[in-house]
Amino acid sequence: MSSLESIQYKCPNCSADLRFNPKKQGFACEYCDSFFTPEECKQANEQMQREQQEQASASDEFAEQNQLFICQSCGAELMTDSDTTATECLYCHNPVILKGRLSGEYKPSKVIPFKISREEAVQIFRNWCKKRKFLPKDFISESQLVHLHGVYVPFWVADCHVHGIMHADCHKLKHWTSGDYKYTEISEFDVFREADLDFNGIPADGQSKVDDNLMEAIEPFDYRDTVNFEMSYLSGFLSDKYDVNKAQVFPRVRNRAVNGSDMLLRSSMTGYDSVRVLQSDMNVLSTKWQYMLLPVWFMTFHYQGKQYDFAINGQSGKQAGTPPLNSKKLLLVCILISILCGCIGFLGGLL
Numbered sequence: 001m002s003s004l005e006s007i008q009y010k011c012p013n014c015s016a017d018l019r020f021n022p023k024k025q026g027f028a029c030e031y032c033d034s035f036f037t038p039e040e041c042k043q044a045n046e047q048m049q050r051e052q053q054e055q056a057s058a059s060d061e062f063a064e065q066n067q068l069f070i071c072q073s074c075g076a077e078l079m080t081d082s083d084t085t086a087t088e089c090l091y092c093h094n095p096v097i098l099k100g101r102l103s104g105e106y107k108p109s110k111v112i113p114f115k116i117s118r119e120e121a122v123q124i125f126r127n128w129c130k131k132r133k134f135l136p137k138d139f140i141s142e143s144q145l146v147h148l149h150g151v152y153v154p155f156w157v158a159d160c161h162v163h164g165i166m167h168a169d170c171h172k173l174k175h176w177t178s179g180d181y182k183y184t185e186i187s188e189f190d191v192f193r194e195a196d197l198d199f200n201g202i203p204a205d206g207q208s209k210v211d212d213n214l215m216e217a218i219e220p221f222d223y224r225d226t227v228n229f230e231m232s233y234l235s236g237f238l239s240d241k242y243d244v245n246k247a248q249v250f251p252r253v254r255n256r257a258v259n260g261s262d263m264l265l266r267s268s269m270t271g272y273d274s275v276r277v278l279q280s281d282m283n284v285l286s287t288k289w290q291y292m293l294l295p296v297w298f299m300t301f302h303y304q305g306k307q308y309d310f311a312i313n314g315q316s317g318k319q320a321g322t323p324p325l326n327s328k329k330l331l332l333v334c335i336l337i338s339i340l341c342g343c344i345g346f347l348g349g350l351l
């Protein structure tokens with residue numbers, strides 16, 4: 001057995017175990033399809049080990065200080081600090097029970113703290129309701145406001161290091177006229193590009209219970225407010241634990257990094273009349289993940305067998321959601337309008 005095979009390397013992009021591929025003489029990740037030369041793999045793994053050791057002590061502290069609440073009805077796992085108590089589930093409003101602590105691996109590295117207070121969130125919600133007719137009575141009642149929760153939604157934010165190689169067949173054309181003849185001179189160039197590129201801050205939402213479209217609707221978040229995570233930010237707020245891991249979001253992240261690299265190298269081939277790319281090989285060599293919490297005021301409403309979600313960006317105050325419609329109210333108004341029309345018709349007939 002060679003020394004390469006005896007070491008269990010982890011994938012520098014998604015942390016899964018890597019397998020040595022004797023044919024290609026390198027390491028392949030079966031989970032995310034990445035491939036690394038032994039040298040790339042060794043370098044990235046040494047770096048990962050150094051970072052893990054740094055994080056280990058902070059993770060222990062986190063594991064001792066958080067509280068984990070579980071909803072036995074829908075399975076939601078909610079986390080908060082040791083001073084905050086969760087009583088109901090964010091999603092289904094059933095009671096939650098304390099179920100110990102989250103392990104250190106769930107320690108977020110960054111957070112964007114809340115800027116919108118509960119009072120402001122309530123005001124935003126009321127204004128939103130005012131503009132909408134036919135809302136069910138329960139939805140606008142004071143008691144529904146109990147279900148408005150300040151939630152830190154888990155996000156994966158990736159920094160990708162890409163090694164890119166591009167080979168293209170390029171042409172320059174020169175036209176001129178001499179006497180009765182038109183001439184065209186075609187010069188052909190064999191163009192190569194090789195580059196090391198870094199993409200920072202590619203986000204992907206890590207919670208399957210939170211509707212991706214709703215989260216996109218309250219974007220953008222201003223990442224300049226990002227700070228290192230500390231337990232104190234959780235005080236009075238809940239956080240949902242991620243249930244989509246980085247390996248699962250990596251294909252989406254990689255697509256953006258690979259497409260971005262491809263575009264950058266293409267755009268560097270200027271001054272030609274035509275560019276035909278023969279080979280584009282963009283390889284994500286390592287990914288640095290940040291598990292980040294983003295602030296959202298979140299409320300669900302259950303009505304006629306359906307769940308309606310309402311969200312406010314806890315940083316900017318931008319709101320989104322689908323309003324539930326009271327079909328009885330709507331029907332009543334329709335009947336009133338038709339009666340009114342009928343009366344007008346009747347009066348018209350009399351006059």
Ligand SMILES: [Zn+2]
Binds near residue numbers: 011016033
């Ligand atoms: Zn992988």
Ligand SMILES: [Zn+2]
Binds near residue numbers: 075092
């Ligand atoms: Zn629940």
